Amino acid sequence: MKLIDTLHRWTGGIIGLVLAILGLTGALLVHKDSWVLLPHAGDAQVQETAHLAAVTQQVMGDPVAQPQSLTFASQNFGLLRLTFKEGAGAYADQDGTIVTRWQSQWERPEIWMFDLHHHLFSGDSGETVIGIAAVCGLFFVVTGILLWWKTRKTFAFRLWPARMSRPAIVRHHRDLGVVIAPLLLLSLLTGAILVFRPLAALMFGPGAPALIDKALQGPPPRPAKLNDQLDWAQMIRTARARFPDAEVRSISLPRKDNGLITLRMRSPEEWLPNGRTTLWFAADNGALVASRDAADLPMTVRGYNLLYPLHTAKVGGLPFRIVMTLSGLALTLLGSLAVWTFWFRKPKAVRTSARRPAVPRYRQSS
Known part of the structure; x- marks a missing residue:
């Protein structure tokens, strides 16, 4: 158990910040369709065939301004999204009229935040780091439950540590982690499998990765x-x-x-x-x-x-989005406080001062 505790602390201290970033960005992206405030973003979705055909011809048929891809409006987001080369893009209403353009992803917070959450701004290598962090997160959840079991009699649920001392933060980390563990398992397991498809064998059986690739x-x-x-x-x-x-x-x-x-x-x-x-x-x-x-x-x-829809809360409506938001915020809190206590709130070494041996006193005989 001491080895598990050591691995849990050291791995958390190293990878905790990445998990905190993933948790916070994930919690925000769950509600992305609600906080992209642009004209016509709240328009009802149009899926009439003749209308879609005309708009597609208008947008994709222009060889000068032709986008790389066109994503149509959804039930929750009433704008078309056009993507161009080198990170440029645009939103348009469902008649094809441009609402806003950007030349770089840094001009749109929902786009650079998506890139941060999925790639850490580093492409495929960043995605690999995220997958490794998700696997480490699964290790934290399992070992955290094992470590909590020893101290279960002192359990006290708190949203925030009682004090900002290291013992209080560690206790809060342990108790909050065991409460939120099922949601963390859902977020981390789905995220890890989406990055590392071979891990699908853990959920769907040994032949699943090859079957998925082929299908x-x-x-x-x-x-x-x-x-x-x-x-x-x-x-x-x-x-x-x-x-x-x-x-x-x-x-x-x-x-x-x-x-x-x-x-x-x-x-x-x-x-x-x-x-x-x-x-x-x-x-x-x-x-x-x-x-x-x-x-x-x-x-x-x-x-x-x-x-993917489970990981991003694209099903279940607002109730499930709130559930996955809680998972992301809890991961942010657990990861950031783990890093802070590990690197900046280490317990102070107890100093022991050498004592001189007591000199016996002798009474002078009269």
Whole structure:
């Protein structure tokens, strides 16, 4: 148990700040759709096929101002989002009129905060660090429960330490951690699996990672250059004809040299915000190359697709968003105080002063 305690303290002191950043940014991003205050952000979602086809043709059919991708308005956010190269982007109303533009992610707090939460501003390497932090967080939860069990009789729930002394902070850390442990397990486990897909084997079985990779793989790349005169509206009509009940979510230009345009849709039974129902169109002539119905995915893959909406509270409405907000704020508090007590509130060494041996006194005989 002493070894567990040492590992818990040292790992927490090193990685606690990263977990605190993830907790705070996650708690804020859960409510992102509510605090992006722009005109038409609260407009009702429009999913009428003719309207979507016309807007898509207008936005994607302009070769001069063509975005890399177009994300359509959702039920909770009434603006279109356009993304361009080098971090530039724009929001537009559902008629395609630009509401605001930016040339860098630093101009939009919700975008740079998303990058911080997912990549620590460091791309793939930052994402790896986040995954490692999430795995460490799972270790903290398990070992924390084991360490708490010894002192369970002194349990006292507090939102804040009784005093800012090291013993009071450690006790608060221990007791708050055991209360919030189920929510932390949900946040950290889903986050770790989303970063490190092989960890899906822990939840879905040994063959799950390979099955997920195969099921979510797109069609083979094809050598085709993007045509400036594509009929983007027809792609929307084709998608709606094939999946009439699905919500059109996004359309993206080919990545690298695959020569395929990707159109994503969300079926009514899907929790994933942008869905896994996908169609691929040839970049040179706009012909449909392949399609995937999310309802046909294996049960394991459909279970994996639930992790992201659970992690980001995209299901359950306001009550679940509040629950995941509490998880993020608790992680922020636990991580930041762990770092502070470990590096700056160490117990002072007890100084012992050497005492001179007592000299016996002898009474002088008379």
